Amino acid sequence: MSIADIKSQIATSKNIVIVTHKNPDGDAIGSSLGLYNYLIKAGKQAQVITPNDYPEFLKWMPGTETVMVFEAATHACKQSVAAADIIFCLDFNTLKRIDELGEEVRKAKAFKILIDHHQMPEDFANFMFHDVGACSTAQLVYDFIHALGDKNLIDEQSGICIYTGIMTDTASFRFPSVKAHTHHIAAELISKGVKHFTAHEKVYDSYSADRLRLLGYALSKLVVFPEYRTAYISLSKEELEKYNFTKGDTEGLVNYCLTINNIRFAAFFMERGDEIKISLRSKGAFDVNLLSRQHFSGGGHANAAGGEYKGKLTDAVKILTDLLPNYKTALLND
Numbered sequence: 001m002s003i004a005d006i007k008s009q010i011a012t013s014k015n016i017v018i019v020t021h022k023n024p025d026g027d028a029i030g031s032s033l034g035l036y037n038y039l040i041k042a043g044k045q046a047q048v049i050t051p052n053d054y055p056e057f058l059k060w061m062p063g064t065e066t067v068m069v070f071e072a073a074t075h076a077c078k079q080s081v082a083a084a085d086i087i088f089c090l091d092f093n094t095l096k097r098i099d100e101l102g103e104e105v106r107k108a109k110a111f112k113i114l115i116d117h118h119q120m121p122e123d124f125a126n127f128m129f130h131d132v133g134a135c136s137t138a139q140l141v142y143d144f145i146h147a148l149g150d151k152n153l154i155d156e157q158s159g160i161c162i163y164t165g166i167m168t169d170t171a172s173f174r175f176p177s178v179k180a181h182t183h184h185i186a187a188e189l190i191s192k193g194v195k196h197f198t199a200h201e202k203v204y205d206s207y208s209a210d211r212l213r214l215l216g217y218a219l220s221k222l223v224v225f226p227e228y229r230t231a232y233i234s235l236s237k238e239e240l241e242k243y244n245f246t247k248g249d250t251e252g253l254v255n256y257c258l259t260i261n262n263i264r265f266a267a268f269f270m271e272r273g274d275e276i277k278i279s280l281r282s283k284g285a286f287d288v289n290l291l292s293r294q295h296f297s298g299g300g301h302a303n304a305a306g307g308e309y310k311g312k313l314t315d316a317v318k319i320l321t322d323l324l325p326n327y328k329t330a331l332l333n334d
Helices: 003-011 026-041 074-083 100-107 137-147 156-169 180-191 196-204 209-220 237-242 253-259 288-295 313-333
Strands: 015-020 045-050 086-090 111-116 127-130 223-225 230-235 265-272 275-282 304-309
Touching: 015 026, 015 074, 026 045, 026 086, 026 137, 026 156, 045 074, 074 100, 111 137, 127 137, 137 156, 137 180, 156 180, 156 196, 180 196, 209 230, 209 237, 209 253, 230 253, 230 313, 237 265, 253 265, 253 275, 265 313, 275 288, 275 313, 288 304, 288 313, 304 313
Parallel strands: 015 045, 015 086, 086 111, 111 127, 230 265
Antiparallel strands: 223 230, 265 275, 275 304
């Protein structure tokens, strides 16, 4: 199926739904609202649905007030998915990443389009715009709109959402996945009126006092294994509650571990509800996607992955630390 066929499919569709993954981050929301604003400008009816709520520091982007949250408006979301002509699936590679919403998407009669950059996508979509080499799904949304021949419809509103998605998923353009093409896109968006400094300020300069104190406390708990070039941080429910934790307060925390000289592997463990959320990051050739898939029911990218563990926080940490000797050669030779 060609991109021309997809353009025709969009042109004849009345109801379009955009879904993204659970615990949406900057790329999930930025790419979703970037696509949403483009579709609205193209004269289409569109609706963004997230499995659960997302952080306050992302709720400034144009269109955020229209987003429906499945957990809070389950019936309305189910109706919207069932009535859709097209469902765009953004920034996830398997329907389990959208929880209960995944079953609604799977059984929907809509034409399904996947736009994503994660490895090994599940075969559920009718059309995939997929590239593991892309720095972000937001970049792919820009490329998708460009491929449709509608780059002229990207304006300041859709542009700042796309820019924010790229900025957040690359840690402000720091990762190796950022190529010249990424900077060309950023320049194009700025030329359309996107205020790049506003995106940075809204996301990174909007901490609450509690969030900053939590960051300080978390860094005081840093554990380093120089012999394995590894560092990790763990936080319990009680510790999070002490600092009045809200969604998004630990965003990017794992990356601080990689700022230590000679550290190549970083992990962050967070106890939430009855499970442990795990974030893994690496530099160089060490593949945390594979490690997460094998040991923590997760996945993602070679240098950035997530996972989970059903059990005690201490047990999750022990699994990782017990694994380190097995990976010593890979970590030291990287």
